[in-house]
Amino acid sequence: MSAAPGSPLQPGGARRAAAGLWALVRPVYDARWTLLPPLTGAAMLAMLVGAVVVAPREAIEGEVQRIFYIHVPSAIAAYLAFFVVFVASILVLWRGDMRFDAVARAAATVGVLFTALTLATGAIWGKPIWGTWWAWDARLTSTLVLLLIYSGYLLARSLSDSTDVRAARYAAVFAIIGFVDIPIINMSVRWWRTLHPDPIVTTLPGNQALPDSMLLVLMIGMAAxxxxxxxxxxxxxxxxxxxxxxxxxxxxxxxxxxxxxxxxRGVA
Amino acid sequence: MSAAAAVLGKDLRLLWRQRAGWLSAAVFAAISVLTYSFALDLATGEVRPLLPGVLWVTFLFAGIIASGRSFAAEVEQGTFDALMVAPVSRTALYVAKVVSNLLALLLIELAVLLLATILFNTALLTPELIAIMALGTVGYVSLTTLLSTLGSRVRSREVLMPVLALPLLVPLLIAAVRATGGALDLPTGGSPWLLLLAAFTVWSAVGSALLFPMVAEQ
Known part of the structure; x- marks a missing residue:
């Protein structure tokens, strides 16, 4: 399965570009243990201050709308983590390197955490706005299914040995199917029913739905x-x-x- | 080609000789439909709208039970290692197993339809319903057969199979339940459910066939 170096899949030019990029990223990667904790702490604090103090009170929904500044970034972080699981799983199958399995497991754990956070903050918002903690809405359902898929992944991986190569390959195949399944799940449940507000950040700049101050706090939240x-x-x-x-x-x-x-025993 | 035919012959022979395995899934399916019919009858007089859900949940669980030990006999007897070094494509190994699982499940499902026809007093053995059922069955069996290759390497595999398979099969469940409802003249919301069911079945069959050689690799 593993491609030899210099195979047509990886032309020399692309390899050199990747090596150049790695040389740029390398110092940041090496310094991650000193950089990440203070940066994360500062950004999280800025997000908290931004969401609670700086951002204006939403006219219709009131104070509860402020949960949006953690809800949306959490959802995006979950997708980011599951994308990492997907890429790492492909690398497990392609390269057969167990280090990618460790990355996939790590990313799945983080993804499940943020999916749970998304569902929890969504439910807290839903109670006053929709009048119910939970509804079988398209987005809620697909997020819940996402949580179930990756919980299943983690369960499968924790019930097998962490050094078991075949269990790792199996889990990688499951993770790949799970990731490709996500758009199909989204489509099927959207046909089924929808209640969730439309994404408001990705609309065209001309008819922007979010005021600048709210957008700024959201961006800080995303970074944090x-x-x-x-x-x-x-x-x-x-x-x-x-x-x-x-x-x-x-x-x-x-x-x-x-x-x-x-x-x-031999000596005795 | 003859090697693939020999593998298929092996799987069909196994299907006959190990019939206790999938016949227990048939018994499970019968008990499931009986229990649903009984329990729902206590709750509501109008059970017909619930029928598609009852049928498909029963089919999925029966499918997970019947295909859950797909390669277990081969792995235990050492046949699997022999097949890995044999000049047979791994896709052929997979397709032959899907075909034998499919045969067992279609038999189980036809029996379930017959039973439900009696219990729910609705004509279910129609060509349209059987076609929807067969299409959906190809969709889920190709996925559960792939997932069953976890073999004995993982503890509590029996619990793990439904936990892994059911979330992935949510689109199939939605599409199949709605398409079945349409065939029974129940409201379906108007989306092309049969098309979604067919699309899911194609992706699940092709994707699983492509990924199987990677799980089977030593």
């Missing part, structure tokens, strides 16, 4: 949640990597001990 996602992802991937390493060391110690016992 993206940084938090990256930090959690780094932490989680590092934990997974150390876990795999510990498991391998334990297996090595077991082997050495077994050898030692056999050798000892």
């Amino acid at each position: 949640v993206t940084l938090l996602t990256l930090w959690l992802l780094s932490l989680r991937a590092e934990t997974e990597r150390i876990g795999v390493e510990a498991e391998e060391l334990r297996a090595q110690v077991d082997r050495l001990e077994a050898d030692g016992t056999r050798a000892g």
Whole structure:
């Protein structure tokens, strides 16, 4: 399955460009443990101040609308994390490298966290606005199905050994199907029913639905949640990597001990 | 081609010899429809609108039970490793297994339709309904057969199968329930459900056939 270096899939020019890009990103990546915590903290604080103090009170919905500044970024962060799971899963199948499996598991955990946060903040908003915590609306349903798919992924992966290559390949195949299934789920439930407000940020600049101050706070929220996602992802991937390493060391110690016992018996 | 035919022959023989496995799914399906009919009758006098949901939930669970151990016999007996080194394409291994699972499930579903015809007093064994049922069955069986390859490598696999399969099958469930409802003259909301069902079935069959060789790889 793995493509040899210099295969037609990866022409030399593209490889050199990727290497150049990596040389630029590398210092930032290496400094992630010193950069991410203060940056995330500052951005989260700015988001909180922005959402509670700076952003104007929404005319119709009132104070509860302020939950929007964490709700929307959380939803986007969840999709971002699931996209990372998708790419890492392709790499698990293509390259057979278990480090990508650790990344996929880490991203799935973070994605499930943000999906749950999206559903929870949505329910808190829905109670006063729609009069109900939950409705079988298109977006709510597809987000819930998303939560179920990746919870299933995590369950499958936690019920198997973290060093099990075949279980990792299986989980990768499941993650790929799950990700490709998302647009089909979205379409099917939209045909089924919809109640959720339309996305208001992505409308054309001419007929912008969101006032500038609200848009600014939303952007800060996006930045804050993206940084938090990256930090959690780094932490989680590092934990997974150390876990795999510990498991391998334990297996090595077991082997050495077994050898030692056999050798000892031989001498005696 | 003859190798693929031999693999298909093996799967059909297994289907006959291990009939206890999928016949228990048939018994499950019968109990499920009986219990639904009984329980819903307690709640409401008008059970007909609930029929498509009852049928498809029963089909999906029966399908997960019947195809859940698709390659279990091969893995336990060591046949699977032999097949991996044999000059047979892995897609052929997969397609043969889907065909044998499909045969078992179509039999189960026809029996369920017959039973539901009696219990719900509605003519269900119509060509239109059988066609919808067969289309949807190809859609879910291709996915559950792929997912069943988890084998014995994972603990509590029996619980894991529905947890993994059902969220992925949500579009199929919606489309199949609505299409079945349309065939029974129930309100469907007007979307082209049969088209969605066909599209899902094509993607699930093609996607699973493409991905199977990657799970099967040693």
